[in-house]
Amino acid sequence: MLNEVSVCKIFTFDAAHQLIGHKGKCSNLHGHTYKLEVVLKGVPSVQEGHSDEGFVVDFSDIKARVQEVLIDRLDHAFLATGNEPVLESLYSSGSKVAQLSFRTTAENLSSYAAYELKKAGLPLYSVKLWETPTSWAEVLSEDIPIEGPSYRLYGGCDCE
Numbered sequence: 001m002l003n004e005v006s007v008c009k010i011f012t013f014d015a016a017h018q019l020i021g022h023k024g025k026c027s028n029l030h031g032h033t034y035k036l037e038v039v040l041k042g043v044p045s046v047q048e049g050h051s052d053e054g055f056v057v058d059f060s061d062i063k064a065r066v067q068e069v070l071i072d073r074l075d076h077a078f079l080a081t082g083n084e085p086v087l088e089s090l091y092s093s094g095s096k097v098a099q100l101s102f103r104t105t106a107e108n109l110s111s112y113a114a115y116e117l118k119k120a121g122l123p124l125y126s127v128k129l130w131e132t133p134t135s136w137a138e139v140l141s142e143d144i145p146i147e148g149p150s151y152r153l154y155g156g157c158d159c160e
């Protein structure tokens with residue numbers, strides 16, 4: 001039997017956010033150059049003579065898909081929970097806002113990224129999101145429930 005192999009493609013995007021209620025400096029509106037490591041896992045193709053022979057997924061196809069599913073939405077956007085005072089003026093001035101509706105921590109953003117990539121049909125193994133050069137959060141695909149990540153949605157109900 002052929003063995004599985006992991007492949008990784010790395011992306012960066014720039015975005016702003018604000019952690020309302022944070023005890024420190026992250027309660028201010030600020031930005032990051034996020035780094036996203038997308039790891040896919042599978043058995044390399046054995047289609048003889050095919051463009052994809054020996055590939056789990058062509059790196060260029062991973063790039064196009066992740067760009068479409070995630071990066072285009074998040075890059076140069078304000079990552080919004082929904083409770084930020086600045087939101088109204090961003091909307092009225094036509095600034096780019098990604099209305100995520102969860103607290104935009106590295107943990108929640110990595111879970112969101114993993115869920116979206118799984119939904120897009122990629123054979124996802126894990127996602128690691130670097131928020132700063134010294135801080136990251138990682139989530140394994142197998143830990144994302146079918147119904148979606150378990151973060152609290154802003155405006156939603158915490159009750160069961």
Ligand SMILES: Nc1nc2c(c(=O)[nH]1)N=C([C@H](O)[C@H](O)COP(=O)(O)OP(=O)(O)OP(=O)(O)O)CN2
Pocket residue numbers: 019026104105106107131132133134135
């Ligand atoms: N567990 C988490 N803690 C913090 C998060 C987070 O998403 N998850 N986010 C923040 C801030 O948004 C921001 O990223 C600050 O992080 P921090 O690592 O403290 O940033 P620094 O610029 O101080 O990084 P250094 O490399 O240590 O200079 C806060 N906490």
Ligand SMILES: [Zn+2]
Pocket residue numbers: 017026030031032131
């Ligand atoms: Zn931050």
